[in-house]
Amino acid sequence: MLEWIFQLMKTILQFDHVSFSYHLSTGPSIHALQDVSFSIASGEYVAIIGTNGSGKTTLAKLMNGLLLPDAGEVRVMGYPTTDRSRQANVFSRIGLVFQHARDQIVASLVEEDTAFGPENLSLPRSEILARVDRSLALCGAAHLKDRQTYLLSAGETQRVALAGVLAMQPDCLIFDETTTMLDPSSRKDLLRLMHNLNRQGFTVLHITHDLDEVLNAERVLVLHDGRLVMDGEPRAIFQDERALHQLRLGVPFLLHVARELRGIFPELASFYTNEEDLLTALQSTPMHTSALPRSQSLHTKIDGGSHELVRFSHVSHTYMLDTPLAHTALEDLSFSLPQGKTVGLIGQTGSGKSTVLQHVNALLRPQQGIVESFGYDLSAPDLDVRELRKQIGLVFQNPEAQFFETYVGDEIAYAARMLGYRGKLRDLVRTSMQTVGLDFEEFVDRPLHSLSGGQKRRVALASYLVVQPGMLLLDEPFAGLDPATHQDMLDFVNTLDQQEKTFLVSTHNMRDLLALTRRVLVLHQGRLVFDGSVPDLFKQHELASWGMDIPLEIRVGNVLRGRGWQIPLDVVDWQEIIFWLRRSAQEDSNAVL
Structure with missing residues (x-):
């Protein structure tokens, strides 16, 4: 007892x-x-x-x-x-x-x-x-x-x-x-x-x-x-x-990196609970003395794009303007976005990322400054919002905030119906669902409230693919997704990017930036503090004050360079880093033979 x-x-x-x-x-x-x-x-x-x-x-x-x-x-x-x-x-x-x-x-x-x-x-x-x-x-x-x-x-x-x-x-x-x-x-x-x-x-x-x-x-x-x-x-x-x-989970990225490094540095452990322990252990590996040419990244260099789709010029926005609760979300923002490119938008919580996205498709109008999207002046009183939104789709942080219907199929068709699309809408819905990985027969009549968070994100994205916009605004599109679904969505966005779709992707996940884009905009307290390449971003001393950290793969690359391994400075992706590391190790092995 x-x-x-x-x-x-x-x-x-x-x-x-x-x-x-x-x-x-x-x-x-x-x-x-x-x-x-x-x-x-x-x-x-x-x-x-x-x-x-x-x-x-x-x-x-x-x-x-x-x-x-x-x-x-x-x-x-x-x-x-x-x-x-x-x-x-x-x-x-x-x-x-x-x-x-x-x-x-x-x-x-x-x-x-x-x-x-x-x-x-x-x-x-x-x-x-x-x-x-x-x-x-x-x-x-x-x-x-x-x-x-x-x-x-x-x-x-x-x-x-x-x-x-x-x-x-x-x-x-x-x-x-x-x-x-x-x-x-x-x-x-x-x-x-x-x-x-x-x-x-x-x-x-x-x-x-x-x-x-x-x-x-x-x-x-x-x-x-x-x-x-x-x-x-x-x-x-x-x-x-x-x-x-088999469970579509995989292992933590830290362990994945540690185990791949262990193939080159057998003295490393196979299990770590934090990044600092791995980096400390890596500092104790033997110095490397042989040199490889300072070759470029495996990535193709991305140009600035041939046609400007979106332009912000000195844009400011204050919520609850002229009240005691006024809160400035954007301050004197200027940048442009080219056609057919994916651009990352990052910053601390509350830095103004969602406010920027809502300006691009005129959910918010500029209080100060100029916003032009697809040739439209968003300050114009006679702006044709319907035509603009045929060109620009916005997927919210919380997909449920943009749902209007009860069932999956009806929701995916909703935007197309509201924008005047006619014809074989059911076929368009079927194609859209297949594109985002939702089986048509299984999900078309499912109530939206019965879906998981990841499935709701797919529905929200599919609802815009039906109308085939020229640009997609994705607000934290990978948040709440399991590892396999996360990778599927990254692959999906990259596939559309190769088809000359234009994306502006807001995210907190620095690793997603490495997989998606070579250009990034950084917001801090409503101001644009950085506009440049991803490799250059990680050289900025202000990263910590902007509320960001350096991804593990970048830190590992920096440690390895400090130990004499010749990894090109513009290489930021883990698969590229491990490629150069293995190549260098193989060169050493061949030299010994």
């Missing part, structure tokens, strides 16, 4: 043969979880990974009672979540930061939203205010306290949502892809905060598609098609590369 009580005190969450299905009004039910069993001990740091649609978010909602199991039992602190008399206790013990943080914002001001939970506990006003200040400070959001919530960027919204959860002082925190919309600096800060909270005694459950974030967890749960297929320490989980590739 005493042993059972001790075990109960240690276990904060327990799943016992849990199954859950979404019952649709049309079509068969979707089996989200099937016969899942595991337990979480108090104070653990557990990462949960799996492909889009594997059941991760459903699992999170079952943990804190937002959903109740169809079969089996979920227990929180030993009590079933189906016990209605204890549901309030479950909600306060288990804090959940949603995948789409805006869904849990309930007030118009940040301070009021953070205070909402404690107010429902009928706490003294002084305690509520203290919790608000403490929670916002912990999340690096104290400066947002008086901001209107609808004016927050996606990353700022995630911080505020987390502050609202922390203000409830839960025992367990569930982060459902909370780092997805954050810039590199903010993401590191949040991960550091999550580990600090864990060291303070909080149980942390971290749902993520970024496998490198998993390496410092105590334990990893792997979901696939609604089933728990792996459960163990990161070192053991990522040892079985073949199984992970």
Whole structure:
């Protein structure tokens, strides 16, 4: 009996043969979880990974009672979540930061939203205010306290949502892809905060598609098609590369790099939990003395383009202009975009990236300065917006924000219908769905709300491909995608780029920039602070102050050059770096022979 009580005190969450299905009004039910069993001990740091649609978010909602199991039992602190008399206790013990943080914002001001939970506990006003200040400070959001919530960027919204959860002082925190919309600096800060909270005694459950974030967890749960297929320490989980590739996950990029380097430097370990340890070990490898010619990158040099499609000239924009809540998003911005090229747009959370994109297709009109798109002056009072938007498609950060219909097929056809397209629309929808990797027969009649985050992104993109625009604006298009889907979408964009499509891609992921483009625009506090090539970007000393970091492959390349390996300075892609490294090693081997 005493042993059972001790075990109960240690276990904060327990799943016992849990199954859950979404019952649709049309079509068969979707089996989200099937016969899942595991337990979480108090104070653990557990990462949960799996492909889009594997059941991760459903699992999170079952943990804190937002959903109740169809079969089996979920227990929180030993009590079933189906016990209605204890549901309030479950909600306060288990804090959940949603995948789409805006869904849990309930007030118009940040301070009021953070205070909402404690107010429902009928706490003294002084305690509520203290919790608000403490929670916002912990999340690096104290400066947002008086901001209107609808004016927050996606990353700022995630911080505020987390502050609202922390203000409830839960025992367990569930982060459902909370780092997805954050810039590199903010993401590191949040991960550091999550580990600090864990060291303070909080149980942390971290749902993520970024496998490198998993390496410092105590334990990893792997979901696939609604089933728990792996459960163990990161070192053991990522040892079985073949199984992970079959699950469409792969291994963390850090481990991929380490294992490829180990083929040349056998003294390196095969498992690292952070980049610094690998770089330190690489510094201890033997110096290299033979020289190769300073050849150029394998990439073809990209010219500036022959025709200017978009031009910004001294553009400024202020939200809530002439009010006490005025917030300047863009200040004196000037640049141009050529036809048939992919250009990256990066910057810290709240730097103005989404505001730029919304100016390009006239969702926002310039308050100051000039914006020209496809020959249209966007300040003109007689602007033909319909014709402009036939040429320019915008895929939002949150795809759900641009959905108007209930079913997938209707949504993909919506833009074409609104823009006056007629004819064989069903055939166009079918082709569009196939292009983005959605099976027509399987998905055309699926309700949008039943899709995973990655599937919704594909639907949003397909809806614009139907109208075949000349330019696509992609706002964080790869956020929330599992590794395989992420790569599929990168390949898809590169394929369209080769067909002379024009892209302006906003992203926080520096590695995506390396794969997509050779030119990048950097925004900082609403100003354009850099416009140039990707290799030149990583030479800038201001990167840290702009909220960006240097990708691992660039850092590895720099260390290797410092050790005497002749890798061209303009080589920034990992496959190119390892190519030059292997070539140099082979030259040495041939010289010895």
